[in-house]
Amino acid sequence: MGEQLELYDVTIIGGGPAGLYTAFYSGMRELKTKLIEAQDQLGGRMLLYPEKIVWDVGGVTPIRAEKLLEQIIQQGMTFDPTIVMNEQIVGLDKREDGTFLLTAASGAKHHTKAVIMACGYGIRKLAKLEIEGADRYEVTNLYYTVQDLGSFRGKRVLISGGGDSAVDWANELVHVASSVTVVHRRDSFGGLERNVTAMKHSADVRTPYTVKALHSADGKNISQVSIQHVETGEESMVEVDAVIVSHGMRSDFGPIRNWGFDMGEWKANVSPKMETNIPGVFGAGDFVGHESKVGLIAGAFTDAVLALNSAKVYMDPEASPYAYVSSHNDRFKDKNKELEKLQKV
Incomplete structure (x- = not known):
């Protein structure tokens, strides 16, 4: 590969709600995580309706989309994933050792053990x-x-x-x-x-x-x-x-259609565990279609958890198929102490 590239456990393509929650959950599972977004802002389609009131996210009372997005981004940064902006990934190559080499339109390379596609409907342009x-x-x-x-x-x-x-x-x-x-x-x-x-x-x-x-x-x-x-x-x-x-979006998957995914016009077909037909590549959010698909932000969060858990087991077949809940997860011990100190101030 010429210059030695830093190897990540998981690389997420797409910085909308599905990608951001995947980044959070990947941190829960102690994986070295990178998120790549083609636009100059995180948020995906939520950026289009900042004033909209969102009612249907579990445990969240009615909230403006821009405020919800602010919280989703903050949550996604909890475990300090590497974030790459303005980078459109155009190439996916699986190497002999089973890892993946991602190539950007700029020529930049990214090396990863597993890939999670959370790129929605591709590059978005308003109609x-x-x-x-x-x-x-x-x-x-x-x-x-x-x-x-x-x-x-x-x-x-x-x-x-x-x-x-x-x-x-x-x-x-x-x-x-x-x-x-x-x-x-x-x-x-x-x-x-x-x-x-x-x-x-x-x-x-x-x-x-x-x-x-x-x-x-x-x-x-x-x-x-x-x-x-x-x-x-x-x-x-x-x-x-x-x-x-409000005529919707004109979206284009571009070179992604040539990567070999089993996909229709707008969705890649995945298993109940969010596995694509390419071993080591998983999907979440609007990019995927499956029998139990829920077309809500809440559904994107569930897709993210399933995709990340599948990626973890793909890399380590002996790993637990899911993470401990946050109240019992050691990753949150120090963070909980920090929050308790702030609440006492």
Whole structure:
């Protein structure tokens, strides 16, 4: 390999909730851990909806996504894993000794005994509004994510999209905006049923419609939006102060598709123990599909535990198949003492 590379026990590809919890759990199991993230921030898809209120993580009361992510990152750093940012892994090679050599687009190399794929749907890019000239309004009142609910206070907001993010944003914005109009090309919506029902009761929902054109009175801000009925072609005009486009992500696995995984369009097939078809490579989170898959953040945490435990046994068949719970795990003794001291101060 030329220059001697530092050998890690586990290398995690992806820094979203699944990857971060894997890093934490890997530390619990006393493994030398590296996490590699292709973007310049940790958090994965959670970075897209910082204002969203998350209700469905066990033991956590309703919490803003940005705060939950802050805690997930803090937890992931508990045992000081090596973190590599802005590094897209493009090559996976298994060596004669059973270890793996990962190659980045930059040419950098990473040496590891086991790999855990937690890269979601690959490299993410927001799906933009496919209307000529729409990009000029991105500096004024065309948005692809909601960073601050307060900036929409008292405004007439149009949301284009029908996924869970569009539904969640609509439900949040009805409390601050003067009006919320949701335009979706289908009658059915993504997201939890109760959230969809709440949106239909509080927002002006137009289906099946698409955004046809954007109009500006001052040449800088969108003031009106033409929407068109998908079936009849009938058009109508909506007065707006802000437009939010929630058409999901365009994701690309890139060279990962050439690594030999058994995978469909968006998921790699794994065993109940999160094993891919490549021995020594495991998966967690949105990257994987299996019979008992739970498409929640909580489900990503479970995937992470199973993947890491499988990696531990892969490297050491005599190892325990799981870690001791934190209340009985020696790794937390000193940390517990530190917390007790802080609480007494």
